[in-house]
Amino acid sequence: MEHEVREEHGLSIAAFRGDIDFNTSPEARRVLLELVENRQDLMVDMSSVDYIDSSGVASLIEAFQSAKTTGSRFGLVAVSPPALRVLQLAHLEKVLPIYDSVAAAADA
Amino acid sequence: MDPTEHMAAGPRDTENAIVTEDAEPVVIDVRDLVTHYPGNAEPTLKGVNMRIYPNEIVCIMGGSGSGKSTLLRQIMALDRPTSGQVRILGHDLSAIGHRDMHELRKKIGVAFQGGAMFNSMTVGENLKLPLREHAKLAEEQMDIMVRMKLAFVSLDPETALKLPSELSGGMLKRAAMARAIMMDPGLLFCDEPSAGLDPAVSAALDDLILKLRDVMGMTIVVVTHERASAFKIADRIVILDKGKILMSGTLDELRATGPKRVQDLLDGVPEETEVANWI
Numbered sequence: 001m002e003h004e005v006r007e008e009h010g011l012s013i014a015a016f017r018g019d020i021d022f023n024t025s026p027e028a029r030r031v032l033l034e035l036v037e038n039r040q041d042l043m044v045d046m047s048s049v050d051y052i053d054s055s056g057v058a059s060l061i062e063a064f065q066s067a068k069t070t071g072s073r074f075g076l077v078a079v080s081p082p083a084l085r086v087l088q089l090a091h092l093e094k095v096l097p098i099y100d101s102v103a104a105a106a107d108a
Numbered sequence: 109m110d111p112t113e114h115m116a117a118g119p120r121d122t123e124n125a126i127v128t129e130d131a132e133p134v135v136i137d138v139r140d141l142v143t144h145y146p147g148n149a150e151p152t153l154k155g156v157n158m159r160i161y162p163n164e165i166v167c168i169m170g171g172s173g174s175g176k177s178t179l180l181r182q183i184m185a186l187d188r189p190t191s192g193q194v195r196i197l198g199h200d201l202s203a204i205g206h207r208d209m210h211e212l213r214k215k216i217g218v219a220f221q222g223g224a225m226f227n228s229m230t231v232g233e234n235l236k237l238p239l240r241e242h243a244k245l246a247e248e249q250m251d252i253m254v255r256m257k258l259a260f261v262s263l264d265p266e267t268a269l270k271l272p273s274e275l276s277g278g279m280l281k282r283a284a285m286a287r288a289i290m291m292d293p294g295l296l297f298c299d300e301p302s303a304g305l306d307p308a309v310s311a312a313l314d315d316l317i318l319k320l321r322d323v324m325g326m327t328i329v330v331v332t333h334e335r336a337s338a339f340k341i342a343d344r345i346v347i348l349d350k351g352k353i354l355m356s357g358t359l360d361e362l363r364a365t366g367p368k369r370v371q372d373l374l375d376g377v378p379e380e381t382e383v384a385n386w387i
Contacts, residue, residue, distance in 0.1 A: 022243045022291070029249060053292045053324075055245055058252040089323045090256055 003031055009106030011073070015045035020056030028056060032063035039072050043105045047078035052086050064096055073097075077105050134195075135295060135327045136160040136183055141192035143178050151190065152178045154351040165321055165328045167338040169373060170348035177299070179348060180331045184218055184297055185209070196295070214242045217293035221300045223280035225272035225287070231258075232268030235287045242291055257286040262312050278305045285313065289320065296320065298330045302337045310334070314341050335376055347373055 001024035002017045012035050020028050035042045044060065046052075060076070067074035075097035079087065087093050099105035138158040144151035152175045160166050170176045181187045183194055185201045194201045199212055217238075225234045235254045239245055245253075255265040261282035272280060285301060298317070302310040314337050320326045332338050338345060339359055347354040347362065347370050355362055355370050362370055372378075 022245070025249070026244060026246065029246065054253050054256060054290070055243065055249060058245075058249045058256065061252050061256075062248055085323045089319055090259070 001028065003028070005031070005035065008102050010041070011102065011106055012040040012042045013045050013077075013102060014042060015048065017048040019050055020052040020059070022053060022055050025053070025055040025059045029059035029062060032059060033066060036063050036066045036070060036072060036074065039070050041073035042067065043073075043075050043077045043099070043102060045077050045102070046080055046083050049080050049083045052083045057086060057090060057092065060096065061092070075099055075105055075108075077102050133162050134159050135162055135164075135197060136329070137193075137195040138179075138183060139193045139195075141179070141182060141194060142190045143175075143182060143187065144190040150351070152351055153182070153189075155192070156348075156351075156353055158346060158353060158356070160327060160329060162327055163321060163325055164343045165317060165330065165341050166344050166346060167330045167332055167342035168346045168348060169332060169335075169338055170354075171373060171378070173350075174348040175351040176331050176348045180297060180299055180329070183329070184216070185212075214291060215294045217288035217291060217296045219281075219285040219288035219296070219298045219301055221281070221284075221303070223272060223275075223284040225280065225283065227272050229271075230268060231270050231272060231275065231283050234272065234283070235268070235290055238287065238290045253290065254286075257290055258283070260289065260316055261286045262309060278309060281305065282309070282313065285316075292324055292326075294326060296326050296328045298328065298332075300332055300334075301330060302332065302334050310337060313337075317341050335374065345374075349373070 001019055004015050006013050006015070014031055014035060016028060032042070032044065064074045077099045078101055079098055084093065087096065099108060136159065138156055141153050141156040142151050143153040156179060168176045168179060178187070182189055183196065188202065196212065197215065199208060204212065225231065232254045235257060236250050239250050239253065254268050258265055258267050263279060263282055263286065267275070267279065267283065272283070275283060281301065281304070285298065288296060288298070302313050305313065317328055317330070318341055321328055330338070330341065342359065344356060344358060345362055346356045349369060355366050362374060
């Protein structure tokens with residue numbers, strides 16, 4: 001898994017590439033929680049996530065819950081089809097804000 | 109090198125399952141399996157041959173004493189065969205070392221019929237056991253995963269705080285399923301997953317098994333005598349009778365070409381000897 005953090009449309013974008021799984025989710029969790037704890041409005045770009053497992057999903061949920069506590073925005077953008085199917089398995093698409101693009105997230 | 113290393117380490121294991129001489133990827137390869145327990149006049153398994161392919165749901169069915177539970181124990185590496193071979197994800201179970209077995213177990217989930225939970229721990233702690241053994245996750249991550257997997261099997265999050273002894277049989281069975289899928293295993297074994305559950309919960313569990321195959325790419329082996337459940341979820345049904353595989357195929361194939369004994373088993377019609385045993 002690789003990641004980069006950038007600013008776009010006034011939002012912090014954490015873009016992940018590859019697999020977010022048992023081996024890599026601790027690092028994804030660290031990145032997300034660090035950004036959320038800095039009270040930055042955060043969107044996770046998941047367009048290049050090939051696969052996400054339960055531990056990766058748990059990292060997203062934890063960051064989402066943490067963002068709610070700090071009062072910052074948290075959402076997912078451009079979720080890849082395989083990742084979306086895993087989120088749907090847990091019915092998380094009904095709870096986590098999901099946007100087609102960063103621009104759409106910024107406009108929301 | 110771990111022979112399964114190139115096969116990945118998660119639910120997608122089966123994409124890269126072992127390729128046999130006939131160029132078909134195989135997850136489980138059982139050859140000439142004989143199990144003869146000491147003291148028994150006859151072997152329980154009498155030369156079973158079976159292959160299970162990636163992303164399949166295979167239901168093993170058969171009457172009482174057919175050997176289906178023994179077969180499951182053999183392919184879960186809980187018992188050693190008298191003769192024959194079981195290979196899982198390329199590993200010959202009769203020759204596997206402790207380290208490779210530990211790695212292999214990461215990729216396998218087992219939902220035992222009776223739950224097999226530690227009564228001294230809460231359900232949540234029981235569910236975390238495979239995570240503690242095989243992964244390095246934060247406590248908060250594991251707590252969320254426990255709640256997620258309990259939701260998968262239609263159990264309240266508060267169930268995590270209870271002791272196994274506080275659960276009903278059906279709840280315990282579902283908790284066992286939740287624990288079996290904690291590591292998102294590539295290969296899942298379920299022993300009578302829906303027996304004794306009310307129809308709505310049983311149907312939800314069937315749907316979950318189908319989704320685990322479709323979304324997570326799991327290969328799933330289910331031992332069951334619940335015919336409606338097997339007919340709904342199975343890509344292939346293996347009919348075991350008196351220690352031998354009577355027939356294997358899709359439900360349509362079994363219905364179309366199966367002999368009378370297969371039709372009887374599919375219809376739940378007992379054998380004459382079974383009736384004679386109680387009259």
